[in-house]
Amino acid sequence: MRARVRARAREREREMSEVRLYRGDARILLKTIKDKSQDLILTDPPYDVTTKDLRFKPLTNATKEMFVRNFKRVLKPSGNVVIFCGLRDKFTWHNLFKKYRFTLISEIIVVYPAGLKIKKRFLPAHESALHYVLSEDYYFNDEIMMPDVYNTKRPRGICRNYGYDYRTAPSLKMGVTPKPLGLVQKLVEVLSPVHGEVLDCFMGTGTTAEACVLTGRNFTGFEIDTELYKFAVERVKKAKNRMESGFSFG
Numbered sequence: 001m002r003a004r005v006r007a008r009a010r011e012r013e014r015e016m017s018e019v020r021l022y023r024g025d026a027r028i029l030l031k032t033i034k035d036k037s038q039d040l041i042l043t044d045p046p047y048d049v050t051t052k053d054l055r056f057k058p059l060t061n062a063t064k065e066m067f068v069r070n071f072k073r074v075l076k077p078s079g080n081v082v083i084f085c086g087l088r089d090k091f092t093w094h095n096l097f098k099k100y101r102f103t104l105i106s107e108i109i110v111v112y113p114a115g116l117k118i119k120k121r122f123l124p125a126h127e128s129a130l131h132y133v134l135s136e137d138y139y140f141n142d143e144i145m146m147p148d149v150y151n152t153k154r155p156r157g158i159c160r161n162y163g164y165d166y167r168t169a170p171s172l173k174m175g176v177t178p179k180p181l182g183l184v185q186k187l188v189e190v191l192s193p194v195h196g197e198v199l200d201c202f203m204g205t206g207t208t209a210e211a212c213v214l215t216g217r218n219f220t221g222f223e224i225d226t227e228l229y230k231f232a233v234e235r236v237k238k239a240k241n242r243m244e245s246g247f248s249f250g
């Protein structure tokens with residue numbers, strides 16, 4: 001009986017969540033976000049990987065700095081930032097976060113099943129999610145269980161457990177690398193309160209958006225690519241149909 005009451009309460013919380021998806025350039029759209037309004041910035045910018053597809057061009061260092069500066073502006077003092085990055089851009093991001101007086105709290109290693117084909121280099125089989133905060137009073141829900149390692153014997157099991165799978169978006173080009181929904185959902189739950197504000201400036205297929213629908217957080221997401229934006233909208237609609245949360249897009 002109690003479980004049913006709790007489930008109903010959770011459902012009501014989710015019904016009130018709002019998802020706002022914007023097609024456009026995050027460099028411009030980020031300026032519309034109010035100061036100190038976000039509980040969590042969970043984002044996955046294009047990596048420093050050479051690509052022929054200009055949509056997935058690496059960000060310049062000046063652009064990266066503009067993002068970090070604005071993350072600091074829009075984040076609540078108790079907020080968290082999680083940024084996915086590969087080896088090549090990890091140190092640039094870290095130096096910028098340090099410059100803007102963020103503190104590094106954790107590094108999450110995401111192991112993936114297929115490396116990128118790059119000549120004269122070892123095949124990368126993992127990437128990082130760096131977790132930063134602005135103050136010691138950052139939000140962190142210790143009650144949510146998050147095992148450190150999901151499958152020590154078979155590291156690739158981590159990927160399977162979390163559903164990290166390029167097939168999430170079969171029609172889309174490879175440059176997108178959808179993130180594991182299970183992992184993103186856990187991060188959202190641990191690092192932001194219910195009804196909190198979550199921002200993803202590079203939403204791709206909309207993994208963070210779906211995680212917010214599933215957990216009753218408000219979400220704002222930007223995506224420059226029309227095809228990916230439409231994919232994310234459909235994904236949110238499907239998740240919303242399951243969860244009956246609020247939804248708007250522009």
Ligand SMILES: C[S@@+](CC[C@H](N)C(=O)[O-])C[C@H]1O[C@@H](n2cnc3c(N)ncnc32)[C@H](O)[C@@H]1O
Nearest residue numbers: 025026044178179202203204205207223224225
């Ligand atoms: C690594 S992918 C994100 C994948 C996403 N985490 C997911 O699970 O699907 C980076 C995304 O950023 C988008 N992007 C690149 N530059 C952008 C910009 N200036 N503004 C908004 N989106 C941008 C790309 O189109 C791409 O979809």
